[in-house]
Amino acid sequence: MEINYGPYAQDMTNILAWLSSSGVVQGIIIGAVLAFITFQVLARTKVTKINGWRTMYGFGVPGNGILLRAASYRLFPGPINVPEEAMYWTTSVAGAGNYIMHFPSGGLPPNDAFWSLTMSDAKNDFVENPIDRYFVGDRSGLVQNPDGSTDIYLQRSAPAGHESNWLPTPSGRFILWLRVYIPGAAILNGLYQVPPVVKVN
Amino acid sequence: MNKLILKYAYPLTFALLMLLAWVVYQHLSTGIMPLAVAAVIVWPTATFLFIYFWPRLILGVYKKAALVKGFGDGPIQINTLYTQPQALFADPLHVTLPPGSSPLMSYGTNLDTLYTVGCLDLSKGSQVLHVPDMAGRYYAVQFTDPSDGTNFAYVGKRTTGTKAGDYLISGPGSKGTVPQGMKQISSPNNSVLVIGRVFVSDDSDLPNAYDLARQIQLAPPSPSRSS
Numbered sequence: 001m002e003i004n005y006g007p008y009a010q011d012m013t014n015i016l017a018w019l020s021s022s023g024v025v026q027g028i029i030i031g032a033v034l035a036f037i038t039f040q041v042l043a044r045t046k047v048t049k050i051n052g053w054r055t056m057y058g059f060g061v062p063g064n065g066i067l068l069r070a071a072s073y074r075l076f077p078g079p080i081n082v083p084e085e086a087m088y089w090t091t092s093v094a095g096a097g098n099y100i101m102h103f104p105s106g107g108l109p110p111n112d113a114f115w116s117l118t119m120s121d122a123k124n125d126f127v128e129n130p131i132d133r134y135f136v137g138d139r140s141g142l143v144q145n146p147d148g149s150t151d152i153y154l155q156r157s158a159p160a161g162h163e164s165n166w167l168p169t170p171s172g173r174f175i176l177w178l179r180v181y182i183p184g185a186a187i188l189n190g191l192y193q194v195p196p197v198v199k200v201n
Numbered sequence: 202m203n204k205l206i207l208k209y210a211y212p213l214t215f216a217l218l219m220l221l222a223w224v225v226y227q228h229l230s231t232g233i234m235p236l237a238v239a240a241v242i243v244w245p246t247a248t249f250l251f252i253y254f255w256p257r258l259i260l261g262v263y264k265k266a267a268l269v270k271g272f273g274d275g276p277i278q279i280n281t282l283y284t285q286p287q288a289l290f291a292d293p294l295h296v297t298l299p300p301g302s303s304p305l306m307s308y309g310t311n312l313d314t315l316y317t318v319g320c321l322d323l324s325k326g327s328q329v330l331h332v333p334d335m336a337g338r339y340y341a342v343q344f345t346d347p348s349d350g351t352n353f354a355y356v357g358k359r360t361t362g363t364k365a366g367d368y369l370i371s372g373p374g375s376k377g378t379v380p381q382g383m384k385q386i387s388s389p390n391n392s393v394l395v396i397g398r399v400f401v402s403d404d405s406d407l408p409n410a411y412d413l414a415r416q417i418q419l420a421p422p423s424p425s426r427s428s
Contacts, residue, residue, distance in 0.1 A: 023228045023236030030221045030236070031243025037214065038244070039251040060345070060352040069350050070255040077259050078305075079345045079396050082352050085359060086341075113339045113358065114400065120310045126294050134312055139402055179313060181339060181400075182359050 039070070046071035051196035053089040053178065087187055089178040089194050092122075096172060098155040099197050105148030110184025110192065114138050117152065122173040129168035131158075136167045154197065256350030260394060264320055264347055266303035272318070273302050280328055280421075282319040282395065284414045290315060291407055315407075315414045317342075317397030323372030324391040326421060329383070330370055332356060333416035335363035339400035342417060344370070346390045354386045369422065380422060395419075 019025050046068050048055050058064045059072040060082045072080075076088060093099060101117070109115040116137035119127050126134050136142060136152055143164045144150050153159040153166045154176075178194055186192040228236050267277045273286040285306055288296045293312075298304065306316055321328055330342065341357030355361075356368055361384075369383045372391040379385045399414040401407050 021231075023224075023231075023233070024239045026221075026224045026228070027236035027239025028243050030224070031240040032247050033217060033221060034240070034244045035247030035251055038248045039255070042248075042252070060343075060350065062351040062353055064351065066253055066349075070252040073256040073259045073350055078309075079260060079263060079343065079350070079352075079394055081341070081343060082355075085343070085352075085355060085357075114313065116313050118310045118312065124309050126310050128294055134310065137313075177310060179311075181313070 040074070042067060043071035043074045047075060048190075050193050052091045053194045053196075054091065055087065055089045057083055057190065059083060083183065083188055086179060086181045087183045090175060091197060092173065092175050093154070093169075093197050095122075095169065095174050098153070098159070098200050099169070100200050101152040101154065101195050101197055103150040103152075103195055105144075107195070108138070108150060109178070109180040109194075110186050111138075111180045111182055112184065113181035115178070115180040117167065118177040118179070119154075119167050119169060120175040120177065121170040122175065124175055127168060127170045127174070131163075131166070131168065133166070133168060136165070257348055260345070260347040260350055263305060264392075264394060266305045267318060267320055270301060270303035272306040273298050275301075277319060279320055279322050280419055282317050282397065282417055282419055284315060284317040284397075284411065284417075287315075287407060287411045290401070290411075291404065312401070314340075314398035314400055315410055317395075317399065317414045317417050319395045319419060321370065321388075321393035321395060321419070322391060323370065323375070323388060323393065327369050327371040327375055327377060328419050329422050330356060330368045330386075330395075331416070331418045331420065332366055332368075333413055334365040335399075335413060337363050338410070338413065340413070340417075341398050343396040343398075344386060344388065345394040345396065346388070347392055347394050348390055353389060356386075377422070 046056055048057060054075065056068075056072050056075050058068050059076070059080060080086070080088060114137060116135045118135040121127050133140070141164055142150055142152070151162070151165055153162050154169050155166070156169055156171055159166050176197065180187060184192070225233070225236065268279065269276055271277050272283060273289065274283070277283045286298070289298065289307055290312070293307065298307065306318065332342065335358070339358050340363070341355055341359065343352050344354040345352050356366070367383045368386050369379050370386045370388060370393065371377065372388050397414065397417050399410050401410040
């Protein structure tokens with residue numbers, strides 16, 4: 001027994017059959033995938049990467065252009081600050097080893113509020129450690145070297161003689177976040193460079 | 202799931218492209234034109250749409266998390282502010298949010314500032330933001346347009362100082378007058394995301410900072426003052 005769905009049903013069936021066999025649907029899917037990849041590649045061009053640290057200038061500033069807006073929400077997926085309020089840098093480090101960040105004399109991040117360097121594991125969670133220290137910064141009692149420079153020791157176990165400048169790492173890969181609130185002019189005009197995270201033997 | 206996708210982004214992309222190449226290859230014998238035309242039209246169009254809507258998409262997720270699930274004490278009512286739980290800030294490794302809460306606000310690692318968040322709807326009238334005297338403490342209240350992700354105004358140490366104050370936040374169609382003693386913040390959109398950050402020096406400072414963060418509040422303008 002045949003059920004009559006009316007003349008439009010047959011047209012609809014024909015259209016669907018053509019769509020599935022002609023490749024139009026496949027073409028739309030291919031176009032959408034290529035578009036997403038193109039978006040990712042274009043967004044990446046707005047990322048500034050210096051010494052292994054990634055950041056972006058112009059986040060959240062009205063009139064910053066649609067590509068920068070998209071790129072910034074791709075790099076930091078949340079409502080973060082404009083550069084004048086706070087700047088953010090992030091880097092991912094392979095782990096399994098001892099690392100040092102060396103700030104030259106007078107080279108700690110310039111600011112009118114505060115700065116912090118926060119440790120995360122590969123999943124971006126806090127790292128359990130025996131001294132309950134999850135970040136270092138201008139309020140954590142960092143000790144300068146005799147020449148005025150500052151070293152931050154990034155390692156799993158305490159660095160003998162440098163405990164005050166120790167930021168405990170997990171045993172594997174880790175992610176670092178540097179935040180500078182009300183950053184100084186040298187940061188805003190791009191002159192200030194965050195020192196690299198260097199592996200030591 | 203998301204983390205797996207991020208971790209294997211390159212091999213997954215490669216596998217997907219190979220699959221699509223195979224689809225194209227299958228169509229080479231039967232006619233490639235419909236497929237090619239569709240792809241060529243969709244590619245630039247969808248690229249533009251991704252770029253244009255990405256901030257709105259991300260902030261839409263954030264806004265929905267706040268209004269539907271909340272960040273520790275149930276959904277956050279519109280035109281109210283919510284400060285993240287003090288216990289979670291004090292011990293993020295061991296304290297967990299109650300079931301049903303959104304993890305978005307506690308995602309990532311930040312022990313610098315307490316977050317105070319809220320979503321505004323200015324279509325039914327302006328709102329007044331009250332900030333307490335922060336006595337020199339760093340804080341900032343950021344006003345974000347969820348349609349494009351730009352921050353159109355700030356109240357805080359950098360922009361307005363740390364003394365107590367009241368700020369009238371009004372939407373694009375607002376015609377009311379500004380009550381005396383208040384500064385006006387004009388929003389380009391009736392929908393606004395408010396993100397407050399209050400500096401926490403250390404564990405012993407947390408109760409103080411939390412108390413101050415909770416005093417950042419929203420209220421409708423009082424009729425007697427806004428006549």
